Amino acid sequence: MSAERYARHLALAGFGPDEQARLRAATALVIGAGGLGSPVLLYLAAAGIGRLVVSDFDTVDVTNLQRQVLFTGADLGRPKAEAAAERLAALNPDTRVVPVNARLMDDTLLDxxxxxxxxxxxCDNFGTRFALNRACVSARKPLVSGAAIRFEGQLAVFRxxxxGGPCYRCLWQEEAEGLENCRGNGVLGPVPGVIGSLMAVEALKIASGCAPAASGKLLLYDAIENDWRTLKLERDPACPVCGAGA
Incomplete structure (x- = not known):
């Protein structure tokens, strides 16, 4: 690991060799290599996180290129996880990238x-989000969740x-599975870039320990007004995933 490569990290107050070493020893699991996953993966790899597991079962389509900046026209038709791994390895050989060209489910997701x-x-569907939340609650792992549609985005960190803190199921009910997605409603290309970049910030804070993560709140982004709102999140005592009776 080259100290020169990470010199701008090491120049930060509270971010020294120990924090960079923690990043180097850390593993991040990224579910989805699309509009949100592109900036997440690029920034985590550039920052020197030690191991990146990229799970995506889709292939690169021409409609992806408007926002999924990890890919180019040369990647059309390729599995996203494999194309992502190749790009990230070229970006930073310090980071080991593990592509998973499949939907992680059940025991494979838990593992x-x-x-x-x-x-x-x-990811871009509620079924996967709820399954991922259940796995994180079971394994006691921090979850950074983002979403983007039209001109709007949201971000939440669940420790x-x-x-004592809330989980994703405390925020959304399972009935939300029928809600909108960007395929049918569109999304302004930079909006997932904004949210994905902030997701990377939160993941780097958690993995390095350089600062507290922004947990316990929901950040809402309105690109039309260039406005942010912050809502406090509370744990639902009756939550079937993390509540007292779970």
């Missing part, structure tokens, strides 16, 4: 979450490695 130090939800 992948258990092996990670931080989990990032960059499921610590007692």
């Amino acid at each position: 992948a979450v258990a092996a990670a130090d931080v989990v990032l939800d960059c 499921l490695d610590r007692p």
